[in-house]
Amino acid sequence: MGDRLFYLTREFKFDSAHNLIRYHGKCEKLHGHTYRLAVTISGEKNDEDMIIDFSFVKKVVKRKVLDRLDHAYINDIITQPTAENISQWIYGELKDELSGANYKLHEITLWETENNYVKYKEKNV
Ligand SMILES: [Zn+2]
Numbered sequence: 001m002g003d004r005l006f007y008l009t010r011e012f013k014f015d016s017a018h019n020l021i022r023y024h025g026k027c028e029k030l031h032g033h034t035y036r037l038a039v040t041i042s043g044e045k046n047d048e049d050m051i052i053d054f055s056f057v058k059k060v061v062k063r064k065v066l067d068r069l070d071h072a073y074i075n076d077i078i079t080q081p082t083a084e085n086i087s088q089w090i091y092g093e094l095k096d097e098l099s100g101a102n103y104k105l106h107e108i109t110l111w112e113t114e115n116n117y118v119k120y121k122e123k124n125v
Helices: 054-069 083-092
Strands: 007-017 031-043 104-113 117-120
Touching: 007 054, 031 054, 031 083, 031 117, 083 104, 083 117
Parallel strands: none
Antiparallel strands: 007 031, 031 104, 104 117
């Protein structure tokens, strides 16, 4: 890649229920969160002076993540649904489809509450 690198982010929200195993605290019992998700893509501008079309990002995230996690019991998909594990799972689901000639998935940010969030990205990417 050249020396002009852009970071493009689209945000989403979804409501899910979960409970944590091997954990004693607030998240031990079944409850829900309104998660906030930021999907960040890094890349260079294409012939249309864009990194990637925001609407394409929305379409992929809806199909791969929101349709499966929104109004769902996350434990059915991720055994221990900590914010760390959920963000890692989301990254894995999106990585291939949000990768193109001039862009790639950079980072997932997942807010479990207004004040608490986790960032996940793969090393050396
Ligand atoms: Zn919780």
